[in-house]
Amino acid sequence: MDNKNQHPSSLHEKDGISPPEIISSKAVEQIQLLRKKQRTTQELINGVLAGNISDLSRAVTLIESTNANHLAKANEVLNACLPHANKSVRIGITGVPGVGKSTFIEAFGKHLTGLGKKVAVLAVDPSSTISHGSILGDKTRMEELIKDPNAYIRPSSSGETLGGVARKTRETIMLCEAAGFDTILIETVGVGQSETAVHSMVDFFLLLKISGAGDELQGIKRGIMEMVDAIVINKCDGDNIKKSKLAKTEFERALHLFPAKKSGWIPTTSTCSSITLEGIPEIWQTIEQFIEITKGNTYFFEKRAAQNQYWLLETINEQLKTNFYNNPEIQKVLESTKKAVQNDEISPFAAAQFVLENYFKNLK
Structure with a gap:
């Protein structure tokens, strides 16, 4: 093979440029x-x-x-x-971009490792819809936590997955638990509207908010408010303390508008500062109370069982989709059908039916 066509190693240096002396x-x-x-x-x-x-x-x-x-x-x-596996507390953390999720997770994670916990952070970065790439910069934002021997940070790309979680987050949780991590923190991309996926894989769902910029009104959305177990107003420090406490009161009122949860848990609201660490210990105390109550009334275990069933069906759906699009015959039919749809020779719905009929015919 011509060497020009080969991809160079990531350790490769350009011709004529010698590596620095510090490289052994x-x-x-x-x-x-x-x-x-x-x-x-x-x-x-x-x-x-x-x-x-x-x-x-x-x-x-x-x-x-x-x-x-x-x-x-x-x-x-x-x-x-x-x-x-299954020997950890799984905590989902979400919030709009800019709410300070990474800073909060670092402060919260350091508090947990200080208590002797082993913490795994599964940080999901949004993928570009154009290049499909992702920065995966959470490790650089959590400078202190990444150096902690009792912490593990794994950034992943969300890909095309809705719900703000990576395609294989559920399985990654299992591996982290098997490796001895007893507290799993799942940071979502903060999509705001589609958090069902993360809710279906965690025990406790925490929504981070900030005061100002209409955040109080924007945050009161029925879907996400029905899922949360706690709302935390972040960045409660400096000149923002008064506004944060006001936002806390607004969310407390909003939570009273929703029906009681099957878990028997009443969602809480609190404030915290990821900089001064005010309110961070209390958040863990709230989660411990939640675990104690839900294990006591068996909801914790019932929810885990329901989640396993949900992910069984999700995995089947994913495998069917993968099998469909990787089928060589379908790839050929789909390519020609796409052109027909683009040229208005056939409707998208009739085209889809045609492709599916071909797929099922090949299975026989």
């Missing part, structure tokens, strides 16, 4: 050898169960892969980790 050639060789070496499924499983962060990250990358060849290996890892 031996270190470069070791990194390249490590990248080439593939971990066996059993090595991955053993590493995850031993709490090895590198193997945990490799396992998450494996389950996030869209390569059909990786599916069997990913399922084997997940099945082996399942008996060691």
